[in-house]
Amino acid sequence: MSKIVILGAGISGHVAATHLRRKLSKEHEVVVVSPNSNYQWIPSNIWVGVGRMKSKEILFPLAPLYKKKGIGYKQAKAVSFFPEGDMTESSPYVLAEYVAGSSKGEKEKVTYDYLINATGPKLNFEATEGLVPGKNKTYSVCTYTHADHAWEGLKDVINQMKAGKKAKILIGTGHAKSTCQGAAFEYVLNVEQELRRHNVRNMAEVTWISNEYQLGDFGMDGVLMSYGSMSMKSSEMVEMIFEDRDIKWILGAGVNKVEDGVAHYENLDGEQKSESYDFAMLIPSFSGHGFKAYDKHKVDITDKLFKGFMIVDADYTAKPYDEWSVQDWPETYQNPTYKNIFAPGIAFAPPHAISKPRKSKNGTDISPAPPRTGMPSGITAKLVADNIIDSIKSGKESLHHKGSLGNMGAACIASAGFGMTKGSGISITTYPIVPDYNKYPNTQGRSLSKTFGNIGLAGHWLKLALHYAFIYKAKMRPFWWLIPE
C-alpha cells in the first residue's frame, strides 16, 4: 500500500489527485492538502472581473467531491518539508497547518510515500510597493475573490463615466518580472468590450502596460504563427487588435510602486515614469512560497529542494541567452535528490526564462518570467501521476512518461469579449511552448503547422465550451477522463 500526498488543489494538484484515484486501487491512499476549500477554474476569472459570470459559476467545494471519490482532504497549508522524516518519525512527511474548522492552527505531520508539490505560485503583491488588490484603485483577477472586487471597482468607474466623468483604465503587469500576460491581455479586451456595451467607450482611455519588450511576447518570446493563408508574428496580431480597439500601450515597463491612482514604472531606457488611472488591473509577480526543508537531524536542506520554486530534473546551470536550449527544461518534474517528490505545474523552478532577458540602463531586469499555467499545468500533473502509478504497480521507479515544455503543445483561447453573438476570442496554439531553434530554425523555434492563430466569435464559443468541459471534468462526472488536459 502506498500513500500519495498532493499539496495544492488547483489545476495541477486536482488533475494529479483525480487521475491517481481513478487508476489506483483503494488500498492506496491519495490525500490532498490544500488551504483552499474550493476548486476554481481560473481561466474564467476574467469574465467574473467584468461581471459576465458569477464567481459561484467557476468554483465548487472540494470536500464533498473528495469524500465521495475516496480522496483524503485536509484543509491545511504546507509549512515545511521533512523528506527524510525526523528523529521520531521515520517516514518522510510534510508539516501542515490546518487553516479552518476545529483544528485551525494545529499542525500535523502528513507522512507520504510519494509527494506531489502542486502549490502553484505565491501571488507576490508585496514585491511592488502599494500593489494591493482593492487598494489604490488597483485590482487583480488572479483569484475569484479578486475578480469579484475587480468587477465592483470597474462597475463604479463605468457608473462615473455614465455620469459624464472621463476615466483612464490601465491594465497589464504590476512588476518588472511578472508573468501571465495572457490573463491581463484577455482582461483588457474584455473590459474594452464591456465599455462599448455600456456605451461609455468614448469616455475612457484604455492603456496596456507590460514588461514585455514587444506586444504579444506573452513570456514565450513571442510566436510566429500561421494566420489564414499567411504567417504573422504575435506582436503584429496584438498590435492589429489594439489599434483596432483603440488601446494604447506602454512596453518594457517595470512597475515598481503604486499610489492612489498612479503607477510608477521604470522603462528599458532607465527612465522613471508615471501613469495615472481611475481603474487598474495589474498582475503581480509570482514567487515560491518560501518553504523550508530539513533532514532527519533537522539540518536545513532547503537548497536541495527549492530554488524559489521546487528543484526538478532541469539543467539549472547559469548560461547566457544564446546557449539556452530546450534540453534545459525538465521532463519528469522529479526532484533529483528526493526521487519520491515531484513538482508539476507552476510549482517547479524553471531553468531560465523563455523570453530574452532584458535590463534597463539602470540594470533593472525588465522581462517576463516564463508562463506554466493552464494547459501545461494539467499535462505535467497527469504525467507525474502516471509515473507514480507505474512505479507503484511495477514496484520499481518508472519514469516512462515525459513532457518537456520543449516538446509539448498548448492552446491559448484568449477571450476578447463575452457574448454568444457579440463575443470574440483569439485562439492561438503553440508548438512547442519553449521554442526549439534547432528543430525549427526558420520559424522562430516553432512548427508553423501546429502554431496558428484565429480571431472571431468561434474563439468565444471555444473558451465557453472549455469552461463547461473542464468544470465537468474537475467534478469527475461520468467519463471525465476522456477530456484531455
Add this chain to the structure above:
Amino acid sequence: MTQRISKYQRFVMMNPIIQFFKFIYLSIRIMVVVAGGHGGTRKHVK
C-alpha cells in the same frame, strides 16, 4: 481609432454561420495539437 480590421474581415469574424463551421474546425485542429502527445527532448544513453 485606426481601423486595422476590414469590414469584410469583421463580417467573417462575427458571422455566426461561418463561425459555427470555424468552431468545428478549430476544435479539431486544437485537439490535434494538444492531444497529439508530448515527450522529452533529451537523448538518453543507457
